[in-house]
Amino acid sequence: MPKTIAEINERIRKGQAVVVTAEEVIDIAEKEGVEKAAQEIDVVTTGTFGPMCSSGAFLNLGHSKPRIKLGGGSVYLNDVPVYTGFAAADICIGATALPNNDPRNRIYPGEFNYGGGHVIEELVAGKDIRLIATAYGTDCYPRKKIETLINLKDINEAVLFNPRNAYQNYNVAANLSDRPIYTYMGVLKPNLGSANYCSAGQLSPLLNDPYYKTIGIGTRIFLGGGVGYVAWQGTQHNPGVLRGDNEVPRRPAGTLAVIGDLKQMKLEWLRGMSFLGYGCTIAVGIGVPIPILSEEILAYCSVRDADIFAPVVDYSEAYPQREPDILGEVSYAELKIGRIMVRGREVPTASLSSYPKAVEIAKTLKEWIKRGDFLLTEPVAPLPGAESGVTFKSLEERLI
């Protein structure tokens, strides 16, 4: 049985590869058994579409005449400040950046209707973006001010980079307090009135490859509607967490840093988001192909929502105070029914990631591979695994 990525790519080139989504593989494995399914299937496609604040875009704007040194200067795109600590024409816009005049939470809860994530969305939509910059002037870059419109098609490079995305499982957020709270997990009703979760569960990339046996540095992926790559393990990568008998993490665990060409991306897979009382961010669509190299990998891919468990965390006290307590564990099957039991109470649930979008991503990637447009890559290096000792550290304060 064991197949290689080269053999699978040969089948993709010939149009013979058998590709199914991580949702479809569940029934196939159940009907035919893991052994037969692993022989028949070459690739399983996964997908997820959810908000991730750890996102940004690097842009090279080209040089104006006369030249201006944006590096070390101050630059705004549609009034949103961007980072300029690079070379003269390179800037970076982060998803959570806000215009200086945004009231933030001074008027609580703040609305955060426009920020860096929205600028990235509008760039991808092909809209003109207003650039206002000031610089200190040098002999080689004499200009001190520029106001102009920029457009994605006219600038040199535009690269989406997510230092962290595709979280392998995540908290279910609830609220034990007696007032509504406004969090990065959405608005949470008081007295356990609601619980929000954010994972595609059985379709999510790293929940289908729990020990990172196929996904590694250099893995080619679907990113925002274009082709991207896994660049590194994501920030907060925490592979050594508690796992179930099926090896699937029961706590937030691995993450991916991903990179791709913004110019290839499409509006439906990048969406500026506003979290009431919390801030701005962006939702990014990611799809990862998993080559079925062995029965073991096929078995991992056939994991279902009923077998993936997430911790329920109180975001009114335990989370902000960094207390480790959880209120219990629930499966994604329960979460998706719309009600979970927490402390003997039935709590309605809502999702922040979009399952229909995740399905569409997995299907799109499947089509790309079946058409022969998307070949799989051999990872250049593995992601740190459960035995690596890589762990999620907290910031411990020290006296200065």
Next chain:
Amino acid sequence: MAISKRVVLHFPRHLVGQTITYRLVKDFDLEFNILKASVTPKEEGLLVLELSGEQEDYEKGVRYLAEVGVRVQPLSQNVIRDEVRCTHCGACITICPTGAFEVEPSTRWVNFLHAKCIACGLCIKACPPRAMEVRF
């Protein structure tokens, strides 16, 4: 035949001080449930009502409102979902007090049920892609 409809009433400034809603009960035997009430800075009134009663009485009542100068609009016209911006995440589901958002179990698309909407506006700011709008 008894009917029940959700309507938006726009009161021009000169009518704000008059007892118009009371007449709906007294003269036309209609029941009302106030879903939202506000007065704009220019002192124009806005009332979102569920009006119930016999169809004939309802029609007479609505005709009376129009005659005195109240603009009547069906509520369903006011709440709009931008289908392009909506990502079908589901953040609206637990926020909505009347269950106007519902997940389709097979596809997990989030359906917006106009008939259940009371135009309270809670979903608007809680929707991360800002796909919901209320236009009065």
